Amino acid sequence: MATLIRTTFVKILSPAQGGKIAVCGLIQNRSIMGKALRESLPPPPPKPAPFDYVNKDYTWIRSLFDRTTHRFDENTKVIIVEGPVAASKTEFAKCLAADLGMKHYPEANMDIHYIRPNGCDLRMFDSQIPEDTRTFDHVDFNRNPNHRLAGNFQIMMYTARYQQYIDALAHLLNTGQGVVLERSPYSDFVFLEAMFHQKYISKGVRSVYYELRNNTIEELMRPHLVIYLDVPVPKVMEAIKCRNLEHEVNGKALTPEFLTEVERQYKTKYLRDISTHAELLVYDWSGGGEVEVVVEDIERLNFEQYTEREEPKMKDWRIPREAEWADQRKLYTNSKHYLMNLFGIPRLDVPELITSAEDAYAREQVIYGHPEFEFMEGYTKKESGLFTKNKIPKYYEYV
Numbered sequence: 001m002a003t004l005i006r007t008t009f010v011k012i013l014s015p016a017q018g019g020k021i022a023v024c025g026l027i028q029n030r031s032i033m034g035k036a037l038r039e040s041l042p043p044p045p046p047k048p049a050p051f052d053y054v055n056k057d058y059t060w061i062r063s064l065f066d067r068t069t070h071r072f073d074e075n076t077k078v079i080i081v082e083g084p085v086a087a088s089k090t091e092f093a094k095c096l097a098a099d100l101g102m103k104h105y106p107e108a109n110m111d112i113h114y115i116r117p118n119g120c121d122l123r124m125f126d127s128q129i130p131e132d133t134r135t136f137d138h139v140d141f142n143r144n145p146n147h148r149l150a151g152n153f154q155i156m157m158y159t160a161r162y163q164q165y166i167d168a169l170a171h172l173l174n175t176g177q178g179v180v181l182e183r184s185p186y187s188d189f190v191f192l193e194a195m196f197h198q199k200y201i202s203k204g205v206r207s208v209y210y211e212l213r214n215n216t217i218e219e220l221m222r223p224h225l226v227i228y229l230d231v232p233v234p235k236v237m238e239a240i241k242c243r244n245l246e247h248e249v250n251g252k253a254l255t256p257e258f259l260t261e262v263e264r265q266y267k268t269k270y271l272r273d274i275s276t277h278a279e280l281l282v283y284d285w286s287g288g289g290e291v292e293v294v295v296e297d298i299e300r301l302n303f304e305q306y307t308e309r310e311e312p313k314m315k316d317w318r319i320p321r322e323a324e325w326a327d328q329r330k331l332y333t334n335s336k337h338y339l340m341n342l343f344g345i346p347r348l349d350v351p352e353l354i355t356s357a358e359d360a361y362a363r364e365q366v367i368y369g370h371p372e373f374e375f376m377e378g379y380t381k382k383e384s385g386l387f388t389k390n391k392i393p394k395y396y397e398y399v
Helices: 035-040 060-065 089-100 122-128 138-143 150-175 189-197 203-219 233-243 256-274 291-299 322-334 336-341 357-367
Strands: 003-005 078-082 103-105 179-182 225-230 279-284
Touching: 035 089, 035 291, 060 322, 078 089, 078 150, 078 256, 089 103, 089 179, 089 225, 089 291, 103 150, 122 357, 138 150, 150 179, 150 189, 150 203, 150 322, 150 336, 189 203, 189 256, 225 256, 233 256, 256 279, 279 291, 322 336
Parallel strands: 078 179, 078 225, 103 179, 225 279
Antiparallel strands: 003 279
């Protein structure tokens, strides 16, 4: 059984040192409720139906009649599951979301960038385009972490996590349903720093990454709860061998040194910093654990005890007026394009992040010469004008 590890900032105790101690031991008046507790209580009053944010804008007129907080309940929360590679985060996050009645978001990956709205995967063009313009995902990184495109890969991974987090906030604010994500843009720097430490990327890439991060991260609302599944590096290496993915087992990236640096960045920087804004539960997950035990610990947390104006914890969620909630909801529902445009910082001083005009042109010729890309999404050969355009969802991915 997993052990809940006591933390001050990010003090990690061995399983032999402690029992199960919640980070916040106070019993709250209105806490997150697991399935068993919800079923033991009378059914709550009905809430408004979820707003169809995928196909509709949340406008100012709508905000006068469709109040955001009317859909909220105890479980309208953002929960992030963190941990090293092969720590069973996906299985745990799925089970946790199911027990809490929340929406599960699998870990963001490069499919967000490479699989287009028409279903085509840009990886199919790699053999036809210049090397510097080819796709590069986690499989490629594991096999060749010193590749010229490794830095661009990590920046694109941050962008993918950022997009997914916007989607999660839009879902929460429009439906009232809480969300469980695997990793987040807040922890992405852990891998960037480990890559830099192992000399997989240059100082210039690191500089661009933090410039982009500093220009974008403050636009988001921090999570309510972070759950860290702690697995020591030797156990992580065993788990990697056990799941036997060729690009991990035979790759060059997931060395003990790289995984040790990931662990160090998590424990000395990320967990310490995020614990000032969110509740934090750290578990010894060396031998796995039971979701029901974690749910019981979550139910003991008091998310509403932080009421002081200057208290940093839960500050992003202490919004006093309904109009301000509506503004946040409009931002994440209607203005994803605005948030993604914040990544448009021109940096021409890092060669590995630059593609030559000739290579870029050659890539465009190949991709947009393919029949599937002859027309913009939503159009077909027979549809040449606005009035015959197919109806497509408003809420699509920006790349």
